[in-house]
């Protein structure tokens with residue numbers, strides 16, 4: 001039984017609300033599991049909760065704002081509930097959260113401990129948290145302040161968690177963390193050791209490596225994925241800026257030339273691999289000329305999709321000293337241009353897959369009379385809803401690309 005200032009938590013109903021990254025979702029799920037073992041059940045739809053737990057994100061100023069809005073909205077929906085707020089926003093601005101009306105308790109984490117977690121999302125995937133924190137201190141980023149230094153779980157324990165998820169019906173696991181390529185700081189192991197060990201977890205059909213820093217995505221890892229039956233040819237690599245001058249301002253650890261050679265290497269050994277790339281637009285110091293350089297660089301880069309983020313001013317970061325500042329209007333315009341480029345590249349990648357055969361893992365969500373799934377190389381496929389296909393790997397040849405919705409239709 002948990003008690004806080006005479007508030008008895010046993011036999012209560014809770015609602016959970018998570019903002020931000022996959023790591024946060026994995027952590028909320030672990031907290032939910034723990035509380036349900038203590039007798040606190042999840043409140044059903046429309047049911048009034050006794051406890052509300054909001055797991056926050058603070059990656060941008062907008063994220064902070066969304067957290068405040070969520071806290072207010074949830075408090076309105078559950079006016080008598082005990083409101084607990086946790087996550088990056090509370091780590092970075094505890095006083096701001098504490099002073100919000102309706103917040104009863106904020107939970108701050110011990111940033112030296114690693115708490116493993118494996119959670120299922122509302123689709124069919126599981127997220128296995130293998131690492132937390134970051135030692136890089138890029139000039140625009142507050143994550144190291146919110147999540148602490150790089151640390152990780154033991155390979156043996158993580159393989160065990162993956163096997164358990166598989167035995168409980170999980171087919172696909174996404175490896176998550178803040179800087180997963182930096183895995184091993186606490187245990188003396190390496191990320192390469194980890195993927196080799198996971199590859200032997202027979203109850204899991206498919207692993208995806210989520211976002212990994214380009215300098216840590218070694219050729220050894222790429223060769224391994226190319227020969228693995230379980231690791232999907234799907235990469236998500238943060239570039240952040242397509243100009244060497246801006247990369248320097250950001251304190252990133254590679255050049256555009258290095259990044260390009262990495263992507264070319266992927267395409268040589270895994271020609272059908274899906275490559276997602278993160279880019280920030282409007283970083284302080286990104287002059288119009290640097291942005292034009294970035295656009296030219298990106299045009300020639302063999303990626304499949306861009307994830308475009310607008311630079312956001314974060315208190316306490318070194319980037320605040322950099323000039324000039326890019327106006328919100330200009331950021332919007334740059335973002336629009338890169339999103340157009342991303343759409344073009346995504347369509348090109350999808351077209352290049354016509355006629356190829358893949359294993360599609362269909363998800364349970366029903367949209368109208370349709371269901372969706374992804375191939376190992378992250379191509380979205382739509383099919384008529386069939387309960388027999390949910391959470392099963394189905395062999396499908398891609399032959400009907402819908403340019404409107406960016407997905408292949410299977411009939």
Ligand code: SF4
Pocket residue numbers: 134135136137138141142143144178179213
């Ligand atoms: S590597 Fe990622 S998490 Fe670490 S400081 Fe840089 S942007 Fe932030």
